[in-house]
Amino acid sequence: MAPLLMLSSIALVPSAVAEAGPAQAVSPRGRFFTNQTFHFETLRNAGYIVSNCADLGEVLETVKVIAEGDVQSWYTAWEATADRVLALAERTQDPLSKGGAYMRASTYLSCLG
Numbered sequence: 278m279a280p281l282l283m284l285s286s287i288a289l290v291p292s293a294v295a296e297a298g299p300a301q302a303v304s305p306r307g308r309f310f311t312n313q314t315f316h317f318e319t320l321r322n323a324g325y326i327v328s329n330c331a332d333l334g335e336v337l338e339t340v341k342v343i344a345e346g347d348v349q350s351w352y353t354a355w356e357a358t359a360d361r362v363l364a365l366a367e368r369t370q371d372p373l374s375k376g377g378a379y380m381r382a383s384t385y386l387s388c389l390g
Contacts, residue, residue, distance in 0.1 A: 312346045318388060329377055330384045335362065339385070352389055359385035 309319040319340055325331035339358040344350040359382045366378030 309340050310343075310345055315343065315346070315351060322384065322388065325384050330380050332381055335381065335385070355385050355388040359383075359389075 308316050310316045319336065322331050322336050323333070326333050326336070335358055339354045342350070343354045362378050362385060363382040366375050366382060369375040369378055
């Protein structure tokens with residue numbers, strides 16, 4: 278049986294640090310961001326996937342455009358995702374899909390405070 282990985286032993290990937298250079302922060306393995314608040318809020322949003330209040334693809338696509346520690350890019354990215362999902366809801370005919378899209382848009386707007 279393979280040993281379990283412990284979260285307390287997470288380290289930076291050396292090649293990623295070398296590629297990023299000194300100007301960019303590199304998230305440790307298993308984290309979306311080095312910023313604890315950004316990481317926690319991303320995990321919180323991912324937790325809503327189980328109840329269909331978020332979509333994994335939408336969350337990952339949003340997170341990928343957020344600059345590390347940049348609050349403005351956080352707000353801009355989540356607002357853009359919410360707007361895109363809201364537009365999807367408004368043009369969807371199926372009531373169940375429409376409701377799901379409205380719910381996801383609401384979840385993403387909650388990230389804005």
